[in-house]
Amino acid sequence: MIEVKDVTKKFGRKQVLKGVTFTAEKGEITCLIGINGVGKTTILNAIMALTPINSGQILIDGSAINKKSYEKITFIPDAITMLPQMTIGQSMQFMQDFYESWNQERATELLGFFKLKPEEKISSLSKGNTAKVNLLLGLALDVDYLLMDEPFSGIDIFSREQIANVFTSHLVEDRGVIITTHEINDIEHLIDQVVLLDDGVVVKAFNSEEVRENEGKSVVDVMREVYQQ
Amino acid sequence: MNVSFNKRDPVYIQVVRQFKERIATGTFEPGQEIPSRRELANQLKINPNTAQRAYKEMEEEGLIYTEGNNPSRITKDExxxxxxxxxxxxxxxxxxxxxxxxxxxxxxxxxxxxxxxxxxxxxxxxxxxx
Structure with missing residues (x-):
């Protein structure tokens, strides 16, 4: 479980996080939702200890992030970090050389899943395929938790569908996933937990099936209530 | 199986409903093997936890049964x-x-x-x- 407890973060004078609290379980997909600039990426960076927090606590399976727990998590940023002149195959090789947790079998399977060719250059890929390669490089690591920053942003509908299919497959099974997004429509029925952020705090956190069952509301219905008050 | 889900009813209830329709129309025959939880999630593009929940519900209602480690099957109970x-x-x-x-x-x-x-x-x- 990833526990984010009362986390605050300032950038200069700007208080981006004003006491954010939520948990994300293993085996579940937790979706951080909020309009742009609300601090979603900052939260992911804070979980990865890539950005220092001003106060609060973040626990991974009960302890603060350390070298061991760092190897249990992977962060997939919203843009690919490989050099444009590299091919997909070279990027995979790079990851394999760099990360002990690289799972070549799963990587090969993902190539097929996304219908990507290893000889293609990163620079020649469409936006959708770039997003898929980016995702592949993260998903192929044997980690317990995956943090994905805006995996659906700015790509075509078919690529979005293909990426969404990853979440229902064994490629993600039993892992804990946190994704940030501001487009929920395609994935409403795929996610377990929803965390709605606004103005640096969590305004509502709920299980999507429970809100449908107990209140007869869709995730978007709840968002409308929260954000359009 | 190809299903489009509405957004306001629990997904697991919609899955159970689909199974009932297929059982009633004979598309699913008594004793027929059904997909695993993982396969169902994949086929219907739903969360695996939701597929699990739907199967649990159907076991409880007696719509499906599981013997040992074998795949689950549609009930034969008339x-x-x-x-x-x-x-x-x-x-x-x-x-x-x-x-x-x-x-x-x-x-x-x-x-x-x-x-x-x-x-x-x-x-x-x-x-x-x-």
Missing amino acids: HVLAAVRGELLEEAVDSFMTSIRRIQIPFDELVEVMKEKYQEQSGKEGGEIK
Whole structure:
């Protein structure tokens, strides 16, 4: 479980996080939702200890992030970090050389899943395929938790569908996933937990099936209530 | 299996409903093997936890059964099978009655129209009224 407890973060004078609290379980997909600039990426960076927090606590399976727990998590940023002149195959090789947790079998399977060719250059890929390669490089690591920053942003509908299919497959099974997004429509029925952020705090956190069952509301219905008050 | 889900009902209930329809129409035969939780999630593009929940619900209702480590199967229990058909029929008639009551059509007229429509539909599908 990833526990984010009362986390605050300032950038200069700007208080981006004003006491954010939520948990994300293993085996579940937790979706951080909020309009742009609300601090979603900052939260992911804070979980990865890539950005220092001003106060609060973040626990991974009960302890603060350390070298061991760092190897249990992977962060997939919203843009690919490989050099444009590299091919997909070279990027995979790079990851394999760099990360002990690289799972070549799963990587090969993902190539097929996304219908990507290893000889293609990163620079020649469409936006959708770039997003898929980016995702592949993260998903192929044997980690317990995956943090994905805006995996659906700015790509075509078919690529979005293909990426969404990853979440229902064994490629993600039993892992804990946190994704940030501001487009929920395609994935409403795929996610377990929803965390709605606004103005640096969590305004509502709920299980999507429970809100449908107990209140007869869709995730978007709840968002409308929260954000359009 | 190809299903489109509405966004306001729990997904697991919609999955159970799909199974009931397929059981009632005979698409799923008694004793037939059903996909694993993972396969179902994949096929229907739903969360694996939701697929798990739907299977749990169906086990509890006796719609499916699992023996040991074998794949789950559709029940052979005739009472359960008859009940599924009855439940779907009653539900359909209930919602039909609700919309009919709103426009206050006399019973005889209603029956006539229903017969006509049913024949029309069966004609299209190449079948007869059973």
